[in-house]
Amino acid sequence: MGKIIKNPEPLEASYVPGYLINRDIEIDSLRKNVVFPVMRGLSSNIFIYGQSGTGKTVTLRFLASMETGCYFHYENAISVGSFKRIVVKILSSLGKQVSEKQPFDSLFMALKRSTSMPIILVVDECLNLVKTDPDGLYNVLRSAELYDLRMGLILASVDNPALHMTSREIRRIGIFNEMKFNKYSTSDLSGILDHRSKESLYDGVIEPEIIDGIASISERSGSARMAIEILQKAAFISEYDNRRTIDMETVRKASAMINPYITESKLMELDQKELLILLSICQVLERNVDATMEHITDQIGVNFETRDQPIPDLPLIYRAIRHLESLDIVEGVRESLGRGKGVKKRFFMGDLPVSVLIQKIFEIIE
Known part of the structure; x- marks a missing residue:
């Protein structure tokens, strides 16, 4: 390197790190609601959901690496067509080759003979599978009751899978837990x-x-x-x-x-003054991680004087910056100066290199 x-x-x-930031509550909940009950011979299942990137998969993989008293099997539902296929893959991972044509009772009996450890089945990106294979979901969720198998199920998805099930399907599969992963x-x-x-x-x-x-x-x-x-x-x-x-x-x-958000079409929505104000912000950000109003107004003065244009007053500058924020071109963050000292606002631009944006602005105004 x-x-x-x-x-x-x-x-x-x-990558699964040795420690997860701000996911202790979720890990404890998964242990309490799934791992510990299954280790004691009780059936327990949970639906976890949250937007992409909120740590669902890494949390599940981290949990699997920490819990040695269960047999964890992780499966991404996109690569399989049915819950029965997942059960066949669990058996294969345990060294048992069986046909997918066998009924669930035969497959679950084979699982009981293949390992004495309780099984935690994790099915990631499960939403389409929940929709298309309700019978398979029923058999896996009710495996303890129907087949006396010590197995817990963790279903993970962006949306809550229960929202995509009919009331009849929910009544059929019985009680399950739910947990949402919030944004970081x-x-x-x-x-x-x-x-x-x-x-x-x-x-x-x-x-x-x-x-x-x-x-x-x-x-x-x-x-x-x-x-x-x-x-x-x-x-x-x-x-x-x-x-x-x-x-x-x-x-x-x-x-x-x-994720490039800024396009020429957004820039074309700006008038000449707004373009020069945006140019000033970009020029400050070329030299700094963020931009304060003091630095921005100084640069605005330079740019407007250079072009023999009257320097805009502060209300106009504030309106222009609010417009830039509404278009997601510029982002502003308020920062407290301490008790009784007011706040200041810092501006930054995250979605496009400043040098590229400056070039685009010059192409429009010149």
């Missing part, structure tokens, strides 16, 4: 990125304010997956360019590769 990356593995979204906060994302960067990058490669900048970009989605991917791409770009550090402009380039 070069001067940036010492270990690329922690930069992969699929900016501080959560900063913690995740700090941990990943320490494991993957050489010392001194990335400063805390750059980590916070990536977290701010990813805060809109609350997605750790997005944050880690930005860090990964920024690291590879920096290494390719023979840099010794990761700067904010490289982070913006990495972000643009993932």
Whole structure:
């Protein structure tokens, strides 16, 4: 590896770290509601759901790595066509080859003979499978009652699977638990990125304010997956360019590769004054991680005087910036100055490299 990356593995979204940021409650709930009951011979199932990047998969993989008293089997539902196929794959992983044509009772009896350990079956991205195979879902969820099998089921999806089931199907499968994974906060994302960067990058490669900048970009989605991917791409770009550090402009380039929000059509909605105000913000951000109103107004004065235009007053500047925020071109964050001292607002731009945006603005105004 070069001067940036010492270990690329922690930069992969699929990497399972030794500690998870802000998922202790979810881990404890999974242990309480599924793992411990199944280990005591009781049937227990749970539906977990939440937006992509909120830590569902990594939490389940982390739990599997920590619990040695159960046999965990993870399956992504996209790669299988039925719950019966999943049971056949569990048997195969235990060294037992059986036909998928066998009925569920034969398959579950084979499972009981194949292992004495309780089984925790994790089915990720399960929504379509829940919709298309209700009979298979019924057999797996009721396996303890119907077949005297010690098996718990964890179903994971972006949406709550129960919302896509009929009331009859819900009554049929019986009682199950539900748990939502909420979006990560900016501080959560900063913690995740700090941990990943320490494991993957050489010392001194990335400063805390750059980590916070990536977290701010990813805060809109609350997605750790997005944050880690930005860090990964920024690291590879920096290494390719023979840099010794990761700067904010490289982070913006990495972000643009993932999710470029700003387009020429948005810029065409702006009038001449708004374009010059946006240009001023970009020029401040070329030199800084974020921009304050003081720096922005100073740069606005320079740009308007250079073009022999009257400098806009503060109300016009504030209206223009609010318009830029409404278009998701610029993002602003209020920051308290302390008790009784008021607040200040910092502005940043996460979705497009500032240098690219400056070029686009010049093409329009000139």
